[in-house]
Amino acid sequence: MSNNKTSYTDIRVRYAETDAMGVVHHANYYVYFERAREDLIESFGISYFDMENDGVMTPVVETQCKYISPARYGDTITVKTSMDKLTPVKFEISYEVYRKSDNTLLAKGKTLMAFTDKNIFSPVSLKKFRPAMWEKFNI
Amino acid sequence: MSNNKTSYTDIRVRYAETDAMGVVHHANYYVYFERAREDLIESFGISYFDMENDGVMTPVVETQCKYISPARYGDTITVKTSMDKLTPVKFEISYEVYRKSDNTLLAKGKTLMAFTDKNIFSPVSLKKFRPAMWEKFNI
Amino acid sequence: MSNNKTSYTDIRVRYAETDAMGVVHHANYYVYFERAREDLIESFGISYFDMENDGVMTPVVETQCKYISPARYGDTITVKTSMDKLTPVKFEISYEVYRKSDNTLLAKGKTLMAFTDKNIFSPVSLKKFRPAMWEKFNI
Amino acid sequence: MSNNKTSYTDIRVRYAETDAMGVVHHANYYVYFERAREDLIESFGISYFDMENDGVMTPVVETQCKYISPARYGDTITVKTSMDKLTPVKFEISYEVYRKSDNTLLAKGKTLMAFTDKNIFSPVSLKKFRPAMWEKFNI
Numbered sequence: 380m381s382n383n384k385t386s387y388t389d390i391r392v393r394y395a396e397t398d399a400m401g402v403v404h405h406a407n408y409y410v411y412f413e414r415a416r417e418d419l420i421e422s423f424g425i426s427y428f429d430m431e432n433d434g435v436m437t438p439v440v441e442t443q444c445k446y447i448s449p450a451r452y453g454d455t456i457t458v459k460t461s462m463d464k465l466t467p468v469k470f471e472i473s474y475e476v477y478r479k480s481d482n483t484l485l486a487k488g489k490t491l492m493a494f495t496d497k498n499i500f501s502p503v504s505l506k507k508f509r510p511a512m513w514e515k516f517n518i
Numbered sequence: 519m520s521n522n523k524t525s526y527t528d529i530r531v532r533y534a535e536t537d538a539m540g541v542v543h544h545a546n547y548y549v550y551f552e553r554a555r556e557d558l559i560e561s562f563g564i565s566y567f568d569m570e571n572d573g574v575m576t577p578v579v580e581t582q583c584k585y586i587s588p589a590r591y592g593d594t595i596t597v598k599t600s601m602d603k604l605t606p607v608k609f610e611i612s613y614e615v616y617r618k619s620d621n622t623l624l625a626k627g628k629t630l631m632a633f634t635d636k637n638i639f640s641p642v643s644l645k646k647f648r649p650a651m652w653e654k655f656n657i
Numbered sequence: 658m659s660n661n662k663t664s665y666t667d668i669r670v671r672y673a674e675t676d677a678m679g680v681v682h683h684a685n686y687y688v689y690f691e692r693a694r695e696d697l698i699e700s701f702g703i704s705y706f707d708m709e710n711d712g713v714m715t716p717v718v719e720t721q722c723k724y725i726s727p728a729r730y731g732d733t734i735t736v737k738t739s740m741d742k743l744t745p746v747k748f749e750i751s752y753e754v755y756r757k758s759d760n761t762l763l764a765k766g767k768t769l770m771a772f773t774d775k776n777i778f779s780p781v782s783l784k785k786f787r788p789a790m791w792e793k794f795n796i
Numbered sequence: 797m798s799n800n801k802t803s804y805t806d807i808r809v810r811y812a813e814t815d816a817m818g819v820v821h822h823a824n825y826y827v828y829f830e831r832a833r834e835d836l837i838e839s840f841g842i843s844y845f846d847m848e849n850d851g852v853m854t855p856v857v858e859t860q861c862k863y864i865s866p867a868r869y870g871d872t873i874t875v876k877t878s879m880d881k882l883t884p885v886k887f888e889i890s891y892e893v894y895r896k897s898d899n900t901l902l903a904k905g906k907t908l909m910a911f912t913d914k915n916i917f918s919p920v921s922l923k924k925f926r927p928a929m930w931e932k933f934n935i
Contacts, residue, residue, distance in 0.1 A: 394705070395545055395688045397538035399591050399848075400917075404534050405856040406826035410673045413823075427672070428731035431816075439822040443860035449917075452538050453706035500817075500866075533844070534827045538709075539778075544717040545691075548684035549812045566811070567870035570677075578683040582721035588778075592845035639727075673821050677814035677869050684812055730816050 385461045386422050388415040389479060392454045402449035408486055409442055412474045415458035416490070419472065423515050435509055436500075437492040440469070444488035448478075455479040465516060467506035469493050524600045525561050527554040528618060531593045541588035547625055548581055551613045554597035555629070558611065562654050574648055575639075576631040579608070583627035587617075594618040604655060606645035608632050663739045664700050666693040667757060670732045680727035686764055687720055690752045693736035694768070697750065701793050713787055714778075715770040718747070722766035726756075733757040743794060745784035747771050802878045803839050805832040806896060809871045819866035825903055826859055829891045832875035833907070836889065840932050852926055853917075854909040857886070861905035865895075872896040882933060884923035886910050 390411050398404040417427050430437065450456050457477045464471040469491060476486040494505040505513045529550050537543040556566050569576065589595050596616045603610040608630060615625040633644040644652045668689050676682040695705050708715065728734050735755045742749040747769060754764040772783040784791045807828050815821040834844050847854065867873055874894045881888040886908060893903040911922040923930045 391692075393688060394537055394691055395543050398533055399536035399538070399540045400853055400855060401538045402855070405859060406534060406823045406830075409823035409826070410671060413672055414669075426731075431730075436817055438817060438819070438866070439863060441860070441862050442822060443858070445858050446856060449855070452709075453704075530831075532827060533830055539714055539716060541716070544720060545684045545687035548687070549810060552684075552811055553808075565870075570869075575678055577678060577680070577727070578724060580721070580723050581683060582719070584719050585717060588716070591848075592843075672815055673823060675816035676811055677816070677818045679816045682812050 384419065384422055385459060386415070386419040388418045388458045388460065390414060390456050390458065392450055392452055392456065394452055397452050400449075402451055403454075405444070405446055408444050408446070408476065408488060409490070411456065411458055411476065412442075412444075412460075412472075412488055412490055413439075415460040415474060416472055419460040419462065423518060425512060425515050430512065431497060433509060433512065434497045435503075435505065435512065436495045436497045437470075438495055439490050440493045441491035442488070443490075444474075444486055446486050448483055448485050450476070450478065450485050456485065463489070467494070467504040467513065468502055470516070523558065523561055524598060525554070525558040527557045527597045527599065529553060529595050529597065531589055531591055531595065533591055536591050539588075541590055544583070544585055547583050547585070547615065547627060548629070550595065550597055550615065551581075551583075551599075551611075551627055551629055554599040554613060555611055558599040558601065562657060564651060564654050569651065570636060572648060572651065573636045574642075574644065574651060575634045575636045576609075577634055578629050579632050580630035581627070582629075583613075583625055585625050587622055587624050589615070589617065589624050595624065602628070606633070606643040606652065607641055609655070662697065662700055663737060664693070664697040666696045666736045666738065668692060668734050668736065670728055670730055670734065672730055675730050678727075680729055683722070683724055686722050686724070686754065686766060687768070689734065689736055689754065690720075690722075690738075690750075690766055690768055691717075693738040693752060694750055697738040697740065701796060703790060703793050708790065709775060711787060711790065712775045713781075713783065713790065714773045714775045715748075716773055717768050718771050719769035720766070721768075722752075722764055724764050726761055726763050728754070728756065728763050734763065741767070745772070745782040745791065746780055748794070801836065801839055802876060803832070803836040805835045805875045805877065807831060807873050807875065809867055809869055809873065811869055814869050817866075819868055822861070822863055825861050825863070825893065825905060826907070828873065828875055828893065829859075829861075829877075829889075829905055829907055830856075832877040832891060833889055836877040836879065840935060842929060842932050847929065848914060850926060850929065851914045852920075852922065852929065853912045853914045854887075855912055856907050857910045858908035859905070860907075861891075861903055863903050865900055865902050867893070867895065867902050873902065880906070884911070884921040884930065885919055887933070 737753040
């Protein structure tokens with residue numbers, strides 16, 4: 380099962396996201412990843428919002444990030460987001476964060492999400508639980 | 519209906535709460551207030567957690583804060599929290615934030631909360647909706 | 658001294674900004690206001706980023722907000738931002754937050770900012786400290 | 797060069813840290829790690845605050861976390877924090893997050909930090925740059 384779709388999301392750094400070092404606090408990259416992930420998912424014709432309404436949540440079960448050069452206030456970043464792995468129970472997405480103005484690579488990360496039945500907060504096979512949604516993930 | 523209980527909550531400033539000015543970002547004072555509010559409510563023998571389990575939420579309907587002197591990384595702050603007004607449908611709490619080390623007043627704020635039926639997200643009279651909880655608020 | 662400029666900023670609610678009530682946490686409206694404020698200031702031909710580079714910070718000295726109806730995940734909000742008062746030492750901005758899809762008013766707020774010399778973190782008269790910047794605020 | 801010191805930090809989950817899934821948002825674990833890291837560093841007789849005053853910053857250059865079971869509002873968590881690797885230029889810290897009430901393992905993570913000259917925001921050998929501080933790290 381493979382899927383090479385890639386999306387690009389521009390995000391303007393917010394002042395509240397910086398810290399006393401004068402750079403974006405490292406935890407906020409995961410918030411950027413989440414925002415970028417929405418765009419990737421939507422490129423499949425699925426919205427996070429619709430997924431939740433349809434009883435599917437995709438909690439994050441693993442995260443990792445390497446910070447290469449700091450993003451700062453005044454920067455707009457571009458997150459390049461790609462589906463790396465997809466199985467009926469999990470999917471892994473990778474992210475590259477660039478400063479938009481000069482295309483410098485700032486960070487690289489990955490997150491692993493589990494398809495989950497919202498009502499019981501338990502992992503499920505999306506293929507069995509919501510076949511129509513599973514189809515869209517595999518277009 | 520009056521209630522003058524006051525509680526004190528110490529909070530250590532987190533690095534993530536600072537911004538590029540080198541001070542605590544102004545929005546985070548409302549997170550401190552929320553944390554301090556828990557302690558005041560618990561001094562009545564009620565926990566926020568139990569309230570939600572009992573079907574009562576208290577969403578914030580108004581907030582205000584004056585910032586007098588900045589809190590910084592390395593500071594521990596003390597929040598003095600007082601019940602200002604209490605009616606069956608709303609309650610107002612006021613906050614004073616001090617730097618613990620030298621007792622400097624850093625900020626003063628207020629928040630207004632509405633007693634709300636969790637299931638329908640609508641305001642209720644706590645007196646009618648949960649009389650036993652209402653009693654505790656009035657001890 | 659008056660200035661009636663108004664700007665509009667669309668912001669898509671992030672999952673990380675919601676809380677366990679299923680709505681946007683009240684403190685995050687101040688982060689939205691800050692983002693919207695940038696756009697208003699930029700409509701004067703000034704960027705926050707340039708201001709800081711020119712030695713001027715504008716720390717927030719007062720905030721207030723009334724929450725009328727909750728923003729939720731899946732919502733895009735529009736912040737209508739207006740300069741209410743402007744003096745050489747302070748300026749007050751007001752905000753109205755609407756749900757973009759149906760134009761429902763969700764929240765109304767105000768923030769007061771003080772012109773501040775970045776190097777000494779002290780209030781200044783912008784008119785004397787940076788006359789050229791002051792001119793732009795008054796166009 | 798080895799150092800097996802371990803510290804324990806209790807953190808009460810804040811409402812603002814939860815998201816619409818009703819659990820602590822995954823990005824906030826890194827904020828918990830940062831808070832816990834302070835305690836480990838302080839067990840060496842060094843404070844983050846003093847480090848910055850002495851011209852040393854320790855920006856995070858890699859982060860990772862596995863989420864095993866969600867923390868929720870009402871939980872107090874205990875973070876067990878250990879120094880895993882220490883070289884003159886970098887150090888790695890690992891974290892285990894437990895629910896305090898029943899000792900359930902909720903998450904495991906690691907972060908890698910680089911000793912950095914605050915004034916030029918460049919990596920340094922702490923051993924050469926601040927020998928006295930380096931000694932404390934190696935007690």
